[in-house]
Amino acid sequence: MATLEPIRRRSLADEVYEQLRTKIVRGEIEAGSSLPAERALCAMLGVNRGALREALKRLEQARLVSIHHGGGTRVEDFRQSGGLDLLSKLIIGPGGSVDTHVARSVVEMRSALGPDIARLAALRATDSVKERLLEVVDRIDETEDLRALQQLSMEFWDLLVEGSNNVAYRFAFNTLHATYREISQVMTQVLAAELTDRASFRAVAEGVNARDTAETETRARELLRKGASGILELIQLMDSMKEGKQT
Amino acid sequence: MATLEPIRRRSLADEVYEQLRTKIVRGEIEAGSSLPAERALCAMLGVNRGALREALKRLEQARLVSIHHGGGTRVEDFRQSGGLDLLSKLIIGPGGSVDTHVARSVVEMRSALGPDIARLAALRATDSVKERLLEVVDRIDETEDLRALQQLSMEFWDLLVEGSNNVAYRFAFNTLHATYREISQVMTQVLAAELTDRASFRAVAEGVNARDTAETETRARELLRKGASGILELIQLMDSMKEGKQT
DNA sequence: TCCGGTCTAGTGGTCTTACCACTTGACCTC
């Protein structure tokens, strides 16, 4: 009973939002083109105009469309204007499979940010964060189950982000975390090498406690490289398989 | 007539959204507390319930509030759940001055991502990007005006991001760019050392053209460090002044 | 031919009113 999840009830506006967002990010609605008029759209969708407008406002907030009073609603080029939160919508491609291009991008960003987050944590972490960091690595030492290690790894990085005292990293982490959550189930095995590298987790935690920025950064980079290489190899494999299918 | 800007007309929903968002990010509405009921809120604000709901949907999209059917609307802790796009709202603190903590965070993130963006561009940039990159550095060479250099610098980095072929970096860049735009006017002088480092711009562009990843990354890091040190010194100065004022 | 104004159809913006669906907590019953 541990994995029960609350069922998510979606309002009409949410459904409309998701439907339009999906069509836009998949390119089914051409960027630069105009959406049908609101009255026409809500007739097509069979919903109230208010519900539709709430959805459109969300799309505008996500910079997927731009609304002009009296001048219609145009679809923006999300690659040009989108924000980081689109990643969690893009990571799952059509058909439910992981989009390898997006996954590779996320892995690269993780590799670039992680070591600096660790470095700053070593520079600025409070005693409270340091303490909790050691507690987490203790639990990591005692844990064998990969799913549990995934969870602990996230707690570990969450603490490092908190220790870094950097709001930009916090927000980026929040978004990347949400993206990761979309695919965490299928990543468990690929990340095994990283998740079981208990020595590196501990080295980072102790580096932070010792305020050793250089060492902490290096060990964090090593830790992340294990998972990165696993994922990148898998991506390469998937891409070559897809290529083989096409030819 | 070059600096004329189109006046931005704001709908009621936009006004309501901004007002509530400001109150939330400034902590004037406590995280975890409940907002008044919709009917009460729109009476206070003097607007239609539909307009209010459009604003609330945007706040929910930005993860600033969570709405529960029948159970009220609660204010979330944006530090815990917010996305990167909040940076552009946080960078200007109350009173209109730049928030030094946020600014420092952005500078650090820029320093971490920039070199890797350049490295990946050297690895993957298309011929089109390479060519345009050289054109931009040519224009940088011919330009003296700092404001114009700011603009060119952004085009330069925009091309590197395009060349990196990394959607995560693209989205992060979009957001950071929007944040930077909020404060670019006051940053011109501080960034002078970076903006006039024409040799580094060219070295990066030529490194990309030569597919020399290591060299490109190094030169990009050098370039960014010039601006970073300028900003960080200014931040230190501002913080010490503020401290002096308080004591 | 061109420029500028005018008009109009169509679009998004706002408002009103009503009712439905869900959550919460008080209350009751056993």
Next chain:
DNA sequence: GAGGTCAAGTGGTAAGACCACTAGACCGGA
């Protein structure tokens, strides 16, 4: 005390009307 019942309050949906703005067609004078 545990569990069920119910009502008040909250957000969700709906239909219809009218206002504000834009874009394009149209017209008239230079």
